[in-house]
Amino acid sequence: MIMVLSASVRGAVVSYGRVRALDGVDLDLAPGTHTALLGPNGSGKSTLLSVIAGVERPSAGHVELAAPGVAFVVQRSEASDRLPVTVRDTVAMGRWAERGLWRRMTRADHTLIDACIDRLGLTDLADRRLGELSGGQRQRALVAQGLAQRAPLLLLDEPATGLDSEAQQIIDDVIADEVSRGTTVVTATHHLESARRADRCVLMARGRIAFEGSPAEALDEARLSEAFLPAH
Numbered sequence: 001m002i003m004v005l006s007a008s009v010r011g012a013v014v015s016y017g018r019v020r021a022l023d024g025v026d027l028d029l030a031p032g033t034h035t036a037l038l039g040p041n042g043s044g045k046s047t048l049l050s051v052i053a054g055v056e057r058p059s060a061g062h063v064e065l066a067a068p069g070v071a072f073v074v075q076r077s078e079a080s081d082r083l084p085v086t087v088r089d090t091v092a093m094g095r096w097a098e099r100g101l102w103r104r105m106t107r108a109d110h111t112l113i114d115a116c117i118d119r120l121g122l123t124d125l126a127d128r129r130l131g132e133l134s135g136g137q138r139q140r141a142l143v144a145q146g147l148a149q150r151a152p153l154l155l156l157d158e159p160a161t162g163l164d165s166e167a168q169q170i171i172d173d174v175i176a177d178e179v180s181r182g183t184t185v186v187t188a189t190h191h192l193e194s195a196r197r198a199d200r201c202v203l204m205a206r207g208r209i210a211f212e213g214s215p216a217e218a219l220d221e222a223r224l225s226e227a228f229l230p231a232h
């Protein structure tokens, strides 16, 4: 049986100077599924997301996407925190790729932007500047921006970092909703509870995939401690 994939990565290698951030990674993403990437700091999770998003070009290997359009929600940075824009502006930017910078937003765009703001519980903060918000609120604004892109592939780099358990729950529910709409979602996460809700877990170690399987298989204690062992 031939399965149509949303995206596939073959033999991806990425080096930063002497560091091999990715060392020959193969990954298949089935449509309408949630894949959780887990692994210690520096194991290559963010780099793999960047390669799938097309932000980083592998020096060897390649990525194929079934359809164009990737929404990539990167980790919050000092730079994004200081942008002089409101929550609504931030989420509206998610429509730029489709609308073009200079074309007017349609009524449907505004409805979608409001829905994404609401979905992340930010309606009361919609007109506040990002700089006036807590880290967790800014993080939710960036996830709302990712949702507003309505891309077939949604990549989230540690979306729940710094969030309280209620906000984390919102993100997990948003991911589940997106998957049920047919979106293919990949998250890099350190939260085992979120990973447990994924369809598949990929354990990364030193730029390679150490294991992939169902959450029950991957999140086994022995398996996790092996993947998280320090390099030797």
Ligand SMILES: Nc1ncnc2c1ncn2[C@@H]1O[C@H](COP(=O)(O)OP(=O)(O)OP(=O)(O)O)[C@@H](O)[C@H]1O
Binding pocket: 016, 019, 020, 021, 039, 040, 041, 042, 043, 044, 045, 046, 047, 048, 188
């Ligand atoms: N822009 C860069 N310049 C130099 N080295 C980099 C760069 N980006 C990543 N690296 C290195 O590549 C390796 C993989 O980093 P990556 O950010 O992909 O890991 P990660 O698994 O996402 O880690 P974390 O859990 O800390 O986010 C690390 O050794 C990191 O130091």
